[in-house]
Amino acid sequence: MLPFHLAAHYLLYRAKSFKLHGIHSPFVFDLYQRVILHEGNYYAYPKVEALREELQEDERTLLVTDFGAGPKAGLKKERKISYIARTSAKPAKYGQLLFRLVSHFQPKVIFDLGTSLGITTSYLAEANVQATVYTFEGCPAIAGEAQANFTKLGLKNVHAVVGNLDETLPGQLEQIQQLDFVFFDGNHRYEPTMRYFEACLAKHHEHSVFVIDDLYWSSEMKRAWQEIKHHPQVLQTIDLFYVGLVFFRKSQPKENFTLLF
DSSP: OOOHHHHHHHHHHHHHOBOGGGOOOHHHHHHIIIIITOOOOOTHHHHHHHHHHHHHTOOOEEEEEOOSSSTTTTOEEEEEHHHHHHHTSOOHHHHHHHHHHHHHHOOSEEEEEOOTTSHHHHHHHHHOTTSEEEEEESOHHHHHHHHHHHHHTTOOSEEEEESOHHHHHHHHHHTOSOOOEEEEOSOOSHHHHHHHHHHHHTTOOTTOEEEEEOTTSSHHHHHHHHHHHTOTTOOEEEEOSSEEEEEOOTTSOOEEEEBOO
């Protein structure tokens, strides 16, 4: 069941969204049909979901530093791993969508802005083992558990970047030539979201894919999403309600799509 503050936005999204018959862009039509709506199973799904189930039963506690949005940002408190796994990880539907996007586009350099326990990161890394996945986590205790999970899954292409994202993102961007895929899930406020977006734009190229999480989580995220859609360097966007896809393809007209997912 949707939280109350999202229900009205979801009804509006459902009213605006459409399926294949309303898509006039060949690029978006193909992506929607072959990737977004794909219902088949992939080898990585059972592995990552088994890890999720294990973490949801893990009653160990971590001393967590909150670097995200809200009045408790910067505070330390004990949280059970089971609680973090239930509340912070993206649901399987969206983790598996990210897997399919990476599998389809085959990016070489991936930034995951918000590791948590590493469930979503694992989907990104499993989708292209030749890619380098840089995953950013503010809390050292959570980052340590995520690293243990990557080891458990046998993932060798994940590089953890630990520390405040305001400080770690600029330094990591300086060390790469271009950025192929970014999942923005690090801070759900307008100003940091736009700052991270603009920073990553400096290393984007025409075939980069940016994915914005929690579009309607707050008024600040709604404002950020509207600004991103109208950004002069952004040429195509797809609103899937919980996540938004951002493209920069000069061969396609500038369009914004709201698609049912």
